[in-house]
Amino acid sequence: MKVLVLGAGAVGGYFGGRLHQGGADVTFLLREARAAKVGKEGLVLKSGKGDAVLPVKTITRGGDGGPYDVILLTCKAYDLDSAMDAIAPAVGAQTTIVPMLNGLAHLDTLDRRFGPEKVVGGLARIGAVLGPDGEVRHTSPFAAISFGERSGKPARPSLTALDAACRKAGIDGGLNANIDQDLWDKWIMLASLAAMCCTLRGTTGDIMAAEDGEALMLETVEECRKVAAAEGFDPGEKGIANLKTYLTQRGSGFAASMLGDLERGGPIEGRHVIGDMLARARRHGIAAPNLRVAYAVVQAYEARRARGGLAGSTKQP
Amino acid sequence: MKILILGAGAVGGYWGARLHQAGIDVTFLLRPARAARVRQEGLVVKSPKGDAVVPVKVVTDGGEGGPYEVVVLACKAYDLDSAMDSIAPAVGPDTTIVPMLNGHAHFAKLDARFGAARVAGGLARISGMLGPNGEILHSGASGVSFGERFGGAARDSLKALDAACRQAGIDGGLNPEIDQDLWDKWVMLGTIASMCAALRGTVGDIVAAEEGAAVMRETLDECCRVAAAAGHAPSAKVRGNIEAMLTQSGSKAVASILGDMEKGGAVEAFQIVGDMLARARKAGIAAPNLRFAYVHLQTYEARRARGGLK
Numbered sequence: 107m108k109v110l111v112l113g114a115g116a117v118g119g120y121f122g123g124r125l126h127q128g129g130a131d132v133t134f135l136l137r138e139a140r141a142a143k144v145g146k147e148g149l150v151l152k153s154g155k156g157d158a159v160l161p162v163k164t165i166t167r168g169g170d171g172g173p174y175d176v177i178l179l180t181c182k183a184y185d186l187d188s189a190m191d192a193i194a195p196a197v198g199a200q201t202t203i204v205p206m207l208n209g210l211a212h213l214d215t216l217d218r219r220f221g222p223e224k225v226v227g228g229l230a231r232i233g234a235v236l237g238p239d240g241e242v243r244h245t246s247p248f249a250a251i252s253f254g255e256r257s258g259k260p261a262r263p264s265l266t267a268l269d270a271a272c273r274k275a276g277i278d279g280g281l282n283a284n285i286d287q288d289l290w291d292k293w294i295m296l297a298s299l300a301a302m303c304c305t306l307r308g309t310t311g312d313i314m315a316a317e318d319g320e321a322l323m324l325e326t327v328e329e330c331r332k333v334a335a336a337e338g339f340d341p342g343e344k345g346i347a348n349l350k351t352y353l354t355q356r357g358s359g360f361a362a363s364m365l366g367d368l369e370r371g372g373p374i375e376g377r378h379v380i381g382d383m384l385a386r387a388r389r390h391g392i393a394a395p396n397l398r399v400a401y402a403v404v405q406a407y408e409a410r411r412a413r414g415g416l417a418g419s420t421k422q423p
Numbered sequence: 424m425k426i427l428i429l430g431a432g433a434v435g436g437y438w439g440a441r442l443h444q445a446g447i448d449v450t451f452l453l454r455p456a457r458a459a460r461v462r463q464e465g466l467v468v469k470s471p472k473g474d475a476v477v478p479v480k481v482v483t484d485g486g487e488g489g490p491y492e493v494v495v496l497a498c499k500a501y502d503l504d505s506a507m508d509s510i511a512p513a514v515g516p517d518t519t520i521v522p523m524l525n526g527h528a529h530f531a532k533l534d535a536r537f538g539a540a541r542v543a544g545g546l547a548r549i550s551g552m553l554g555p556n557g558e559i560l561h562s563g564a565s566g567v568s569f570g571e572r573f574g575g576a577a578r579d580s581l582k583a584l585d586a587a588c589r590q591a592g593i594d595g596g597l598n599p600e601i602d603q604d605l606w607d608k609w610v611m612l613g614t615i616a617s618m619c620a621a622l623r624g625t626v627g628d629i630v631a632a633e634e635g636a637a638v639m640r641e642t643l644d645e646c647c648r649v650a651a652a653a654g655h656a657p658s659a660k661v662r663g664n665i666e667a668m669l670t671q672s673g674s675k676a677v678a679s680i681l682g683d684m685e686k687g688g689a690v691e692a693f694q695i696v697g698d699m700l701a702r703a704r705k706a707g708i709a710a711p712n713l714r715f716a717y718v719h720l721q722t723y724e725a726r727r728a729r730g731g732l733k
Binding site: 311313402403410 | 621622623624625627628629631632633634635638711712714715717718719720721722723724725726729731
């Protein structure tokens, strides 16, 4: 099985690197500068699960080195259009695209471009950033991916093969027969967390220190849960209980990475993570006042960023 | 008439400098570091209405140079306790305290400490800030408003202060409707501060969001309903002016609380937003936007307290 990973950012770099270490045939599709750097220095991983410098294969044109059985798409949502253009030449008749993006909106976009039969569901659970020298810094105790056929169909051979490769590489998670629910569960968590951290500009611990902080957080989770339920993916009481505990911990230093992006003045997945959840709430007639305020915050940020008005913003938490 | 002004920030400094220039007997009560600087360099004012270096009188102890007929309190709300301690020795039997703080929460404290009879109502509409060298960077509006709370005829010291303002070219002055004016200003400030702080942008940035103007109007409505419950609903004209100002596309207007937050500084969260929310709750008024804004400000304060802003 041949795997193509688009980009060697934090998520793609980490999982692609581990798959390579596990003996899988992995190629990275990179921009010229990044390809030159990785070609010269290797792909550098710094991780509690082991540091590594990996001499991975790189290409700069999607047409090279194929055909690929699996393409891991680990770009940010706002880069999806250029990412699709980049992978298009690598997509052959037997290729499966495994997108690891947040939210759900990208699935429709990918289906339209490549056909739904080529696109499966996928997500990553990892805390990782790119360091100043382009090294992948894995910062969370966990590093898992989850992927599978949408609508619960039996898994195609390339996904079974990817699952086996993940096991060999020591990556947690793997093939998931209920990826649709998992996508929703992760989105509920992420949308609640990002909406609250970005709107209130603090960690979950900071938010819990405000009189109504916990109430606001739990209301937001409930708004997202109702949207998931209306779309047929209610996580249920048990599914939501862990999440609620996690998001309301006193003194927690936990924050959405979107907050860091926003405080650096960078691009954010505001529409993808929050706006799309709000749009679905509206479509189903679900009141979502907290998501609405959060989306206004995110859009005000984007307006301010667009006019170059972010100088003097506070730094990272 | 002798006037003591606590604080030489944008409000106290600008007002006091202009009064001094007009020949009024003004003394500033300052902390030692600020006092030393002002004594040495004078009070430096940069203003579209004329730059000036004003050699004002300065004391660091409220017991000096009195008695004063008027004590102007031009501090931030979070400095009120220490400010009250500082002015206490300057407050004699015939002294009137004119507080220029935002919101309403300071009145209960001042009344309890000095007696309600000594405490008038007051507010500033002076836009400006302190520059890096302690100079007052005044950017336009230069109005003050003060008067007897709960109506009633103005006492002589307030009339004298009014005359002094006229002499000094300060707009506004004695206002028989100061209670309404305090609410009008708080409604405006509660709205703009909540929104600029919670949404982290200027009025123009907020209005650029799809629902920005709607959220702004709702917040204004929440504040207006709280004011109405207190018997001080803004007039249709005042409300219309506030709404027009706060929904103007492309506007660079912004609450100073946002600048304070982006510098990592202290904020008047309770006095401007939290107290408005508390009053909404007491009156049974739904105020989801104020609630959101107050959670935002308290989150900021928690993060600031743990040193998490840098």
